Amino acid sequence: MHQFDKPETVLIHGGIFGDPLTRSVNVPIYQTSTFQQTALEGHPQWEYARTGNPTRAALEALIAELEGGTAGFAFGSGMAAITAVLQLFQSGDRILISTNVYGGTYRVLNKVFNAFGLSSEMIDMSSAESIESRITPDTRAILLESPANPLMTVTDIALVANVAKAHGILTIVDNTFMTPYLQKPLELGADIVVHSATKYLGGHSDLVAGLAVTKDAALAERLAFIQNATGGVLGPFDSFLLIRGIKTLAVRMDRHVENAERIARWLGKHPAIKHIYYPGLEGAQGYDIQKRQAKNGGAMISFELQPEYDTREFFKALKLVSLAESLGGVESLACHPATMTHASIPKNVRERVGITDSLIRLSVGIEHAEDLIADVEQAIEASKR
Numbered sequence: 568m569h570q571f572d573k574p575e576t577v578l579i580h581g582g583i584f585g586d587p588l589t590r591s592v593n594v595p596i597y598q599t600s601t602f603q604q605t606a607l608e609g610h611p612q613w614e615y616a617r618t619g620n621p622t623r624a625a626l627e628a629l630i631a632e633l634e635g636g637t638a639g640f641a642f643g644s645g646m647a648a649i650t651a652v653l654q655l656f657q658s659g660d661r662i663l664i665s666t667n668v669y670g671g672t673y674r675v676l677n678k679v680f681n682a683f684g685l686s687s688e689m690i691d692m693s694s695a696e697s698i699e700s701r702i703t704p705d706t707r708a709i710l711l712e713s714p715a716n717p718l719m720t721v722t723d724i725a726l727v728a729n730v731a732k733a734h735g736i737l738t739i740v741d742n743t744f745m746t747p748y749l750q751k752p753l754e755l756g757a758d759i760v761v762h763s764a765t766k767y768l769g770g771h772s773d774l775v776a777g778l779a780v781t782k783d784a785a786l787a788e789r790l791a792f793i794q795n796a797t798g799g800v801l802g803p804f805d806s807f808l809l810i811r812g813i814k815t816l817a818v819r820m821d822r823h824v825e826n827a828e829r830i831a832r833w834l835g836k837h838p839a840i841k842h843i844y845y846p847g848l849e850g851a852q853g854y855d856i857q858k859r860q861a862k863n864g865g866a867m868i869s870f871e872l873q874p875e876y877d878t879r880e881f882f883k884a885l886k887l888v889s890l891a892e893s894l895g896g897v898e899s900l901a902c903h904p905a906t907m908t909h910a911s912i913p914k915n916v917r918e919r920v921g922i923t924d925s926l927i928r929l930s931v932g933i934e935h936a937e938d939l940i941a942d943v944e945q946a947i948e949a950s951k952r
């Protein structure tokens with residue numbers, strides 16, 4: 568075990584560094600489904616790759632260390648990680664979720680888990696009273712994202728965790744938008760962190776993966792059982808790619824955020840912009856909470872154009888920024904939450920929470936900020952009715 572605690576160093580040297588067998592500096596890709604056993608007695612450390620694979624184990628140790636948890640778990644997608652965590656609960660249990668939670672999370676709860684008797688409710692988490700008023704005797708967990716997709720709604724994680732603890736229920740935080748480099752929910756009192764590692768952790772839009780980290784050993788044991796029993800594990804090659812992506816997280820995030828802050832300040836003053844959602848801008852919803860619980864505002868920006876601009880034309884006119892689902896890669900992406908990421912949320916629910924048809928979401932990449940501003944500027948011009 569190393570003795571470094573600065574995040575930039577832990578990202579590179581954390582978890583299991585290299586390979587003790589050959590002293591290679593990178594963890595090898597153990598592309599195997601099974602391992603030779605020497606005798607019938609006992610359980611060797613490695614026996615079957617669903618249960619454990621050394622490349623995946625290195626990634627799992629790394630994310631556990633980065634989030635400050637007891638154990639990490641790698642899955643085939645962010646949704647597989649969230650699904651495994653939801654399998655900690657049973658029929659009759661109830662889960663409270665934050666407004667603007669990722670559409671896929673809403674969908675798996677409302678179209679899959681509800682058939683097994685696990686119910687959920689989207690609630691306002693802006694105060695202890697609003698949360699407490701929705702807690703019933705069968706409420707078992709609160710699941711939140713902060714900042715939440717796509718309006719960048721900031722939730723006070725410590726406040727939610729305190730309320731949850733007082734009622735003996737778990738706090739689960741989807742930390743995809745922040746990563747442990749910008750925000751550490753377990754230190755704020757959460758019990759479980761989940762990630763779509765497809766995004767910033769992978770960082771290059773070349774893999775789909777999910778991670779979960781537990782704070783205490785008992786939860787870790789239960790989640791390890793579920794991971795092995797249900798089997799949605801990440802393969803060795805994608806585990807390797809994710810370890811490789813995580814090594815550069817600090818430098819990438821610093822540039823993502825530098826660009827995002829510059830673009831947000833520019834958009835904030837632009838006459839064509841009706842509203843901008845970016846928690847790193849003074850005056851934004853949750854700005855003070857964000858400052859307290861995270862390193863900065865991250866690199867996701869949403870905005871609405873004034874009515875005299877046509878959102879469809881804006882997307883069509885973009886040249887450098889790609890119109891695409893997903894986020895967190897080195898390249899900038901734009902998306903239309905109402906028809907893309909949040910299409911699985913019914914229109915009436917979408918509108919109630921503010922996801923209008925004119926909302927545009929930008930995942931700010933690490934290109935030169937001036938090139939990004941020039942592209943968005945020309946697309947705004949081209950979209951004028």
Ligand SMILES: Cc1ncc(COP(=O)(O)O)c(C=O)c1O
Nearest residue numbers: 644645646669741743763765776
């Ligand atoms: C915040 C958040 N959580 C979870 C997911 C699901 O992750 P995946 O697409 O890796 O299954 C996403 C995907 O966009 C997301 O944005």
